[in-house]
Structure formats: structure tokens, C-alpha cells
Amino acid sequence: MSEAKDLIKKMCDLQNSTEEIQKEMAGWSGVVQYKLDGEEFYVEYKADGTCEFKEGVHPSPTFAIVASPDFWAAVLKGQEDAVSGFMMGKYKIEGNIMEAQRLAGIVKKFQGKFNL
Structure with missing residues (x-):
């Protein structure tokens, strides 16, 4: 398992165990597919603030x-x-690019409060 995959799994576990994050995430639902050099997995974000x-x-x-x-x-x-x-072409987004901006916000919430 790559470090990136491990970190994404850790973020989901933190979200599911932290009421503060669930409150911040509540109201948005979507599926983020990850394609990381052969590793394919996804996170389902639910409207109640939890994820899988x-x-x-x-x-x-929703996007990949x-x-x-x-x-x-x-x-x-x-x-x-x-x-x-993204602007420099270091990675790609497939699908709804506007919804992908939400992911940037999610990542910043974790960076500010949790040591990933």
C-alpha cells in the first residue's frame, strides 16, 4: 500500500471518529475515485458527514x-x-472539476488540525 493510500484511509478513519470533522463535512456527498499508478480505490462521502x-x-x-x-x-x-x-499538470482530475475543489477544502481541514 502506498503512503498516499494509507493517508487517505487514515483521513476517512479520522473523519468517522471525529464529531467536529463530521459536522464540517455534513451536507456534502460524493465519491472521490483515486487512480494512483495502478492502485484504484475510492472514498464515498455521505451527507451525514461520515465516509467509507x-x-x-x-x-x-463524482470525480477521479x-x-x-x-x-x-x-x-x-x-x-x-x-x-x-493541477495547474502545473502534476496530476489530472477526471469528472466534475467544480466538485473537486471541495476536496482541496477537505484536505486543508485535515492539514490544519491533524498530523497526517
Whole structure:
């Protein structure tokens, strides 16, 4: 398992066990598919503020992140900026790019409060 996949799973576990994060996430639902150099998995975000980490490919994700595991781990740890990385072509977004902006907000919430 790549460090990026491990961090994404950890973020989902933290979200499910932390009422503060659930309150911040409540009201948004969607599926984020990750394609990290052969690793394919997704996170289902639910309107109640919880999430589920699942292996494989979702049939209709809200959007997909296509990146190298090393780059995405750096984004999750705050060493790379997701927006500038996208603009510079360091990774791709497939699907609803507007909803993908929500992910940047999610990542920043974790970076500010939890040591990933």
C-alpha cells in the first residue's frame, strides 16, 4: 500500500471518529475515485458527514484523481498545493472539476488540525 493510500484511509478513519470533522463535512456527498499508478480505490462521502473507504473502481464517481502516489502523499501532508499542482499538470482530475475543489477544502481541514 502506498503512503498516499494509507493517508487517505487514515483521513476517512479520522473523519468517522471525529464529531467536529463530521459536522464540517455534513451536507456534502460524493465519491472521490483515486487512480494512483495502478492502485484504484475510492472514498464515498455521505451527507451525514461520515465516509467509507473502498477498494476498486466506483461505477460513477463524482470525480477521479489521477496522480503519482508520491505527489498525492505530498499534497495530503501539505508539502504540495493541490490547486497549483493541477495547474502545473502534476496530476489530472477526471469528472466534475467544480466538485473537486471541495476536496482541496477537505484536505486543508485535515492539514490544519491533524498530523497526517
